[in-house]
Amino acid sequence: MTQTASAPHRGGLPFALGAYFLWGVLPLYLVLLNAVNPYRLVAWRVLWTVPICFVVLVAMRKLGSVTTALRDRRAVFMLLVSAVLISINWVVYIVAVQAGHFYAASLGYYINPLVNVLLGTVFLKERLSRLQWIAVAVAAAGIAVLVVEATASLAISLTLPLSFALYGLVRKKVAVDSLPGLTVEALLLAIPAALLLLIVPEGPADFGYSLNVSLLLIGAGGMTAVPLLLFAVAARRMTYSALGFVQFLAPSMVFLLGLFWFGEELKAAQLFCFVLIWTAVVLFCVDIVARGRKRRPVDPI
Numbered sequence: 678m679t680q681t682a683s684a685p686h687r688g689g690l691p692f693a694l695g696a697y698f699l700w701g702v703l704p705l706y707l708v709l710l711n712a713v714n715p716y717r718l719v720a721w722r723v724l725w726t727v728p729i730c731f732v733v734l735v736a737m738r739k740l741g742s743v744t745t746a747l748r749d750r751r752a753v754f755m756l757l758v759s760a761v762l763i764s765i766n767w768v769v770y771i772v773a774v775q776a777g778h779f780y781a782a783s784l785g786y787y788i789n790p791l792v793n794v795l796l797g798t799v800f801l802k803e804r805l806s807r808l809q810w811i812a813v814a815v816a817a818a819g820i821a822v823l824v825v826e827a828t829a830s831l832a833i834s835l836t837l838p839l840s841f842a843l844y845g846l847v848r849k850k851v852a853v854d855s856l857p858g859l860t861v862e863a864l865l866l867a868i869p870a871a872l873l874l875l876i877v878p879e880g881p882a883d884f885g886y887s888l889n890v891s892l893l894l895i896g897a898g899g900m901t902a903v904p905l906l907l908f909a910v911a912a913r914r915m916t917y918s919a920l921g922f923v924q925f926l927a928p929s930m931v932f933l934l935g936l937f938w939f940g941e942e943l944k945a946a947q948l949f950c951f952v953l954i955w956t957a958v959v960l961f962c963v964d965i966v967a968r969g970r971k972r973r974p975v976d977p978i
Contacts, residue, residue, distance in 0.1 A: 689914025693923040696907035699900065701930030704782070705938075706900055707774045710893055712882035715771045718897065720870035720877075721884060722767060723863055725898025730860040733906065742857040743864075753861065755851045760862035762844040766837060767901075773833045779935025780947050781830035785837030786928035787954045790961060791816050792842040800846060808967070812960035819953030822946050830947070855909035859902065922965070925958060 710718055734740045746752050773782045791813055797803035805813070823831040848858060882890045912920060932951075935941040 689911045689920075690923070692907045693911035693915060693920055694926070696904040696911060697923055697926040698930070699904040699907070700927040701934075703900060704774045704779060704931055704934055706893070706896070707771060708939075710882075710890070710897070711775050712880055713890070713894070714877055714880040714883070715768065715775055716873055716877045717879065717883060718771055718894070719764060719767045720873040721894040722897040722901055723764070723866045723870040725895050726863040726901045727860070727867055727898075729898045729902045730856065730863060733856060733902070734860060737856070739854075739857065742854060743860050746853045746857050746861050749853075752851050752853055753865075755847055756853065756858060756861045757865050759844050759847040759851070759858075760865045762840050762847065763862065764866055766840040766844065769833060769836045769840065773837075777939065777941055778830055778833055779931055779939055779941050780943065780951070781833035782837060783928040783932040783935065784830075784834040784947075784951065784954060786841075786931070787925065787951075787958060788816060788820070788834065789838035789841055790924060791957060792838040793845065794961075796842050796846050806964055806968075808960050808964040812957040812964070815953050815960065816957040819950040819957070822950045822953070855912075856906060859905055922962060925962075 707718075713721075731740070734743065746756070770782060773779075794803075794805060794809055795813060798805055820831070820835070823834065851858060853861070884891050884894050911923075915923075936943060
């Protein structure tokens, strides 16, 4: 590997680890806000993401990129679709964490890369390798176990990867960078979020109830924007193969938190499903390594 190719790889790893670490510890943050209505929590999360994005845009002198994106009707429509998809993902994840379904949330993000592969074949005309087909089949067998034994958690485990994978697919079709795109998405969701705060009743706690809760709700905007920005930098500086391994850090952390920190009961059907999913993940990673050896590193985007 040449020096120019390896330097971006080394520079991108800390950003990737930072992004997935923050996503991995997110349940610890969200449980501090369990007293807040989950729909209102998503609304506050959206509203506080807007100023954080604008501060970063001003600091990076990229405020004009948001204006440019807003003038493109197709881009605005596509970002509206992606905004709806990511908001569904946020709602389901928060509801899952508040209900203590950590394994279901973890499983969803283990499945996510496999869903990405399937969507790539359907919508992007990409071809699956033999190992990828085997990995998908093994994962499907694991999901089948939940269909029979744990339908309640299955809804969470499927909605999370489907919504996030479709979100990624839509964003792939929009010629707008990550930060301006996230800003536009937050702006598009801001009015529905404000209406949600007017309609949905407050829970035992909400913004303004105490300084601690208010600061945590403000921080939820940072916990939304910061890992996405770190991920955007990592994606530009790392190869897909390297990033493919790091992405399993977050669901692994969530699984371990559920097992050792929150003490969620691991049912036999869930354990068997996890074994099959982990097997699929190993096959997926083996395929990543094999593909990485066949191609030379490319310059970052």
